[in-house]
Amino acid sequence: MKRLFDHIREKLSGRYEPTECESISFLIFEHVLGYSRLQVHLKKDDTIPDAKVTEIEEILNRLVDGEPIQYILGKADFYGLTFTVNPHVLIPRQETEELVDWIINDNKLPEPTILDIGTGSGCIPVALAKNLPDAEVFAYDISAEALKVANQNADNNHVDIRAQKVDILYWEAASVDKTFDIIVSNPPYVKDEEKSLMLEHVLSHEPHLALFVSDNDPLIFYSRIAEFAQQHLSQEGKLYFEINEALGKQTALLLREKGFPKVTLRKDINGKDRMICATR
Structure with missing residues (x-):
């Protein structure tokens, strides 16, 4: 051997x-x-x-x-849990674990209502549901294939999430009648011009739909999700994002302009601006 x-x-x-x-x-x-x-x-x-x-x-x-080991084996570890992954979803990353950890430690509500937008593998809502067992957890994604993976991961990890196909860029068409205490998203945020900086195995194998945005409007998802949150976040609710490390200040400014005066920008373990939290 x-x-x-x-x-x-x-x-x-x-x-x-x-x-x-x-x-x-x-x-x-x-x-x-x-x-x-x-x-x-x-x-x-x-x-x-x-x-x-x-x-x-x-x-x-x-x-x-160049195929990632996680896709070959069909699984990836995230926040102490094991997740099924395939090329329809991003491979969960350490930076996203830090975002989940922030939400868990920040939460003071006994039974929060949580929404994850752009859920992919479901790593965020499943980890939150596992560690906040009295939470009511929802998950949106535009991809039906991703939602299948998210539901499978919820079942495999013995938690309940309510997954729904929603295009958040056109969220008004979804007729949402729910108010959430926590809204979280790790949306596409890599600009097209940054593709040359990406690792080859990411470019060749991970879903571009979940990664890239136009150079002309790189904060489009943050803008639309903030507008959604204006309508569907509770009065004392919190909005969390994973962000492009090069766009931290721009993202904070956008959120303030969208009606969230209290914005906290946080660095990840590598000292990069990677997470943000906004409250009304």
Whole structure:
């Protein structure tokens, strides 16, 4: 087994950093063989069946071609939970975990009503429902395929979310009759001109619908969601966003202009402007 483990790291070394190669290697062994990290070390002298070696080689070839390991394995970890993912949804990211953590620690309501807009895999509403068990949680997305994934993740993690197909850019057509205490969104915010800065595997495999916005109006989703919140956020409610790190000040100004005078801009663990909270 040790030779196979070393082979994996060597084959991936041209695309991934050494620590990431090792992490991916353990994920592959867990997925194909069901071995934990400790078992990989304890069984290092074991012989792997040929069929399993072939399966591992197929995974390696897809990785070398740039396909994310999460899509290959069909799952990703987020805020201590496991989520099903496929190319219809973004792979959950650490920055979004920080946003979820902020909402959970900020909440003082015993039974908040929460809406996640652009839910994708459902990682935000599912994590919030899991950690705020008395909350009533809703999720909107324009993609029917994404909503299927979100509902599956809610079932897999034993929480209830109410998922609905809504195009938030035309939210008036949805006839929403609900008021929410918390509205959260991680909307598309990468400008077209920033595509050249994106990693190749993101550009080639993750859904562009959930990533990119026009250079001419990069804050369009923040503007429309803020207008939605004017109508559907409770009087003391809070509006949370993940944001483009280069547009923090512009996003804060937009929210103030939309009727949210109290705006808090927060940096992520890497010191980048990545989250924002607005209240009336």
